[in-house]
Amino acid sequence: MKETKTWVMLLPTILVISILFIIPLIYTVLLSLNFFSITSNQAISFNAYVDILTSSSFTDSLAFSLTIALISTVASILIAIVVSMTLRNTFIGRRLALFVYQFNIPVPHYVVGISILLLFTQTGLVSRWFYAFGLIASPSSFPVIVFDQNGIGVIIAFVLKFFPFIGIAILSLLLTSIKDYEEQAATLGANRIQRFIHVLFPMMMPSILFSSILVFAYAFGSYEVPFLLGSTYPKALAILAYQKFTDIDLNSRPEAMAIANIMTIIIVALVILAYIQLNTMNRMRARQNGKE
Amino acid sequence: MAKNRSRSRIPVLAVLYIAIIVPIIPILMWSFSFRWTYPNLLPTWSPRAWDYVFSQSSIISAIGASIIVSTLVTGLTLIIGYPAAKALGTREFKGKTIVEIFILLPAIVPVISAVMGMQGIYLRIYLSDSLLGVVLAQTVFTLPYLILGLAAVFKNYNMEYEQVASTLGADRWRVLTQVTVPSIFPGLVVSCLFAFVVSWSQYLLTLMIGGAAVNTLPLELFALMTSQDYPVACAVSIIFILPVLILLGLTSKYLTTNGVAKGGINQI
Numbered sequence: 001m002k003e004t005k006t007w008v009m010l011l012p013t014i015l016v017i018s019i020l021f022i023i024p025l026i027y028t029v030l031l032s033l034n035f036f037s038i039t040s041n042q043a044i045s046f047n048a049y050v051d052i053l054t055s056s057s058f059t060d061s062l063a064f065s066l067t068i069a070l071i072s073t074v075a076s077i078l079i080a081i082v083v084s085m086t087l088r089n090t091f092i093g094r095r096l097a098l099f100v101y102q103f104n105i106p107v108p109h110y111v112v113g114i115s116i117l118l119l120f121t122q123t124g125l126v127s128r129w130f131y132a133f134g135l136i137a138s139p140s141s142f143p144v145i146v147f148d149q150n151g152i153g154v155i156i157a158f159v160l161k162f163f164p165f166i167g168i169a170i171l172s173l174l175l176t177s178i179k180d181y182e183e184q185a186a187t188l189g190a191n192r193i194q195r196f197i198h199v200l201f202p203m204m205m206p207s208i209l210f211s212s213i214l215v216f217a218y219a220f221g222s223y224e225v226p227f228l229l230g231s232t233y234p235k236a237l238a239i240l241a242y243q244k245f246t247d248i249d250l251n252s253r254p255e256a257m258a259i260a261n262i263m264t265i266i267i268v269a270l271v272i273l274a275y276i277q278l279n280t281m282n283r284m285r286a287r288q289n290g291k292e
Numbered sequence: 293m294a295k296n297r298s299r300s301r302i303p304v305l306a307v308l309y310i311a312i313i314v315p316i317i318p319i320l321m322w323s324f325s326f327r328w329t330y331p332n333l334l335p336t337w338s339p340r341a342w343d344y345v346f347s348q349s350s351i352i353s354a355i356g357a358s359i360i361v362s363t364l365v366t367g368l369t370l371i372i373g374y375p376a377a378k379a380l381g382t383r384e385f386k387g388k389t390i391v392e393i394f395i396l397l398p399a400i401v402p403v404i405s406a407v408m409g410m411q412g413i414y415l416r417i418y419l420s421d422s423l424l425g426v427v428l429a430q431t432v433f434t435l436p437y438l439i440l441g442l443a444a445v446f447k448n449y450n451m452e453y454e455q456v457a458s459t460l461g462a463d464r465w466r467v468l469t470q471v472t473v474p475s476i477f478p479g480l481v482v483s484c485l486f487a488f489v490v491s492w493s494q495y496l497l498t499l500m501i502g503g504a505a506v507n508t509l510p511l512e513l514f515a516l517m518t519s520q521d522y523p524v525a526c527a528v529s530i531i532f533i534l535p536v537l538i539l540l541g542l543t544s545k546y547l548t549t550n551g552v553a554k555g556g557i558n559q560i
Binding site: 004008009010012013014016017020021022023024025027028031082083086089091093097099100101102103104105106107108109110111112114115116118119123124125126127128129131132139147158160163178213214217221222223224227228237238241242245257258260261263267268271272277279 | 300301304305308309311313314315316317318319321322330331332333371372373376377378379383385389391393394395396397398399400401402403404405406408409410413414428429431432435439449454485489492493495496510513514517522525526532533536537539540541554
């Protein structure tokens, strides 16, 4: 049996992604530069970018989306580490705990969003519980968690979705490859905190970095969750772009495309940085292994 | 030290259970409610929403459309992505990292960033407002999950069995069905499940590529949320996550022991 060439095996995937995804992205760039305009003779124009970058509604949205993505990613990582460290030991009821831990992974983000909406609006379920216990006198004294300017509701929904995703990656690592190293460190006299800082955490880093990038990108670009739970100002970037795209005024379309491209650039730059970081970590580990 | 651990375990477990189980409560209660005025702790119970869901033809046809779309997407993703996953998992070649980043792109570039241009291009090649267009568009976004998951499975796979089988005279088809597939089966199932779930929950992409022609369950759900019909929206949400949870129940043991989560991430 002759071996199939590598490029032949990769070709279908590369063709599909190129035609159905990369070409549309390039098309978006051309549209944002007014390339197909029939009204102006100018070849290309950066007006859409100038308009967008100087408008406070865009810069506020950019800050909003970046902040939300950063906070929900960091919070999810911390929770994921604590829960996974707990669930790696055997105890009664661990199987159920593992099932509960994985429960939200296949549940769509916006279904979690719907339950956050029903729980945390000022007339939501939690507000009713507070009222029943006499903690608040009326629904208006319940704190604004959903549709708020700080995006607290959006962050809660993201964290509930993300921490199991990052956590399962950490947990499966803890259950297999790391164990021997940790035992070795323990034999050499390292206490729990030293073992975590010098052995476990560095070994978890690649997993955490990779799953965090996926999670951060999702939170940064999500349309559905801010649609359900976000404030009217500042809007998440995806909402702002969609509204400009569907605006009756066709002139706002290049602006929508400009926002889309800025989002793409930010995310792709982050991923390339993360890959460089991952490669350095892998090389360092390979060198250390070589020494032993 | 053991005692110490169990003491810290209880609050962690409590937080975990509260975080996952409390959000299910309002969805269940609203789906059985008729009206639920403030500050009542319990709604006026009624099976109205469930009656409505099972009698409303638009919802039933949306369930059908979702099943058809996601099944086709998963199948197509597997056919296109399988060879690439095998190449990435079993071979070393020049430019591998670049290929990996390229394949990962649809999973990280926001849907909103890609979908505007996709709408324009798909319109030009007669793929918009059609089932085929939606299936192809979703396939792009499920490919990274399937390929990276399956590539990780192939990392722990011994190619020598295939060589032995073919030396003994097995043709390509027999090697695939009797050697390769059986030995990677659990990982294959989990990877396909990931692709199915990603497709099953697409909203914005289906809305903008399918137009009015393709009405899947997420579109129905967002219409209900926009009209603030919470009882029916919650009943639909439950129907929506049921098949996914059944699949999770069947495959959850693969997820932690030898599955995608571990391999997919270790691989890179």
